[in-house]
Amino acid sequence: MFDLSTRRLYLCVGLRDDLGAFLPAVLRGGVDIVQLREKVVPTEGQLDAARLMASLCRDAGVPFLVNDSPELALTSGADGVHVGQEDVSVARCRELLGAESIVGLSTHSSEEFDRALEGDATYFSAGPIVPTPTKLGRSGTGVDYAAKSQARSTRPVFVTGGVNADNVDALVEAGLRHFVVVRALTESNDPEGAARAIRRAIDEALLTVTVQPT
Numbered sequence: 001m002f003d004l005s006t007r008r009l010y011l012c013v014g015l016r017d018d019l020g021a022f023l024p025a026v027l028r029g030g031v032d033i034v035q036l037r038e039k040v041v042p043t044e045g046q047l048d049a050a051r052l053m054a055s056l057c058r059d060a061g062v063p064f065l066v067n068d069s070p071e072l073a074l075t076s077g078a079d080g081v082h083v084g085q086e087d088v089s090v091a092r093c094r095e096l097l098g099a100e101s102i103v104g105l106s107t108h109s110s111e112e113f114d115r116a117l118e119g120d121a122t123y124f125s126a127g128p129i130v131p132t133p134t135k136l137g138r139s140g141t142g143v144d145y146a147a148k149s150q151a152r153s154t155r156p157v158f159v160t161g162g163v164n165a166d167n168v169d170a171l172v173e174a175g176l177r178h179f180v181v182v183r184a185l186t187e188s189n190d191p192e193g194a195a196r197a198i199r200r201a202i203d204e205a206l207l208t209v210t211v212q213p214t
Contacts, residue, residue, distance in 0.1 A: 001100045002063040002079065004033070004123050004156045008202050009195065010180045012037040012067075015049050023053060026185055027060045029195025035082055035104075037067040037182075050076035063102055070096040080104070080122065085112060090119045104158075108141055113149050124153065125180060128161025147175040165197040172205035 010033040011026055013019075023034065034057050038046050050066055054077040057064035063079040066072045070093045073081040080102025081093050093103045105121040107113045116124055126146035140161060150157040156178045159171060164184040171179065181198060188194035 002102065004063070004102070004178075007033045007063070007156070008178060008206075009033070009199050010035065010158050010178065011185055011195075012180055012182045013186055014038045015041055015046065016186075019049055019052060020056075022191055023056050024060075025192035026195040027056070027062060029192040030199025031062070031181075031185070031195050033063050033065070035065040035067055036078075037082075039067075043069050043072050046072060047076060050078060054078050065102060065104065073097060073101070082106070082125070090121045094120065106160075107149065110145065110148075113152070117153065121155070123156040123158060123178075124149065125158045125160050126150070127159050127180075129159060130162045143171065143174050143176075150175055150177065163198075165194075165201045168198060168201045169205040172202065172209060177206070 009031050011031045012035045015038050016022060034053060036046060036050050036053055050072060054064045065080045065082050066076060066078050067082050068084070068087050070081045070088060074096060080097060082104035083090065083093060084106045085108070090103050090105055097103065102122045104123050104125060105116050105119070106125045107116050113124065113126070126149045127141055129143050129146055130140040146157065146159040158178040158180045159176045160180040163171065163179045163181050168179060179202065184198060185191050185194050
């Protein structure tokens with residue numbers, strides 16, 4: 001099982017025609033956990049891409065997850081699944097995937113985080129800290145919620161919402177250590193360079209603080 005405590009840069013990406021080139025580029029740039037997050041194409045239409053991504057991530061030594069569907073995780077050879085509050089339960093994911101698989105859980109409020117801590121998710125996400133088009137209709141939670149969530153958890157908490165190379169130092173200063181990035185990579189004309197810049201910003205920010213194990 002992968003140790004996620006040292007994983008810092010988490011990419012969420014949907015289906016795209018250039019996955020075979022895009023994914024290796026961001027992996028070279030420093031992405032160290034990947035999720036296929038596709039909200040439009042049905043699960044059966046994601047299988048070929050998921051298998052490709054699983055293979056590329058495996059070669060790079062990076063955990064690969066799919067969104068919402070533990071069944072897709074099983075059939076594609078993914079390392080686990082990420083689910084939301086209204087998706088299949090963490091317990092059901094464990095039944096299907098086993099105790100060693102990665103199961104991530106989204107949280108958006110202190111009440112949700114309280115309940116999440118009672119389960120056995122491998123990690124949590126907290127946010128989005130600001131409104132984002134990838135989470136339509138959901139207001140921002142603010143940085144304080146994510147930082148307090150990480151302070152309460154012995155498991156990694158990945159902050160979501162507008163993370164980029166310019167704001168990651170402030171997020172580290174607030175106590176955050178794990179970062180989900182979407183648009184700063186998926187919309188970049190130079191995804192490898194963008195990943196490298198964000199990873200460099202994270203690593204440099206972490207040098208200025210005492211990193212607590214999470």
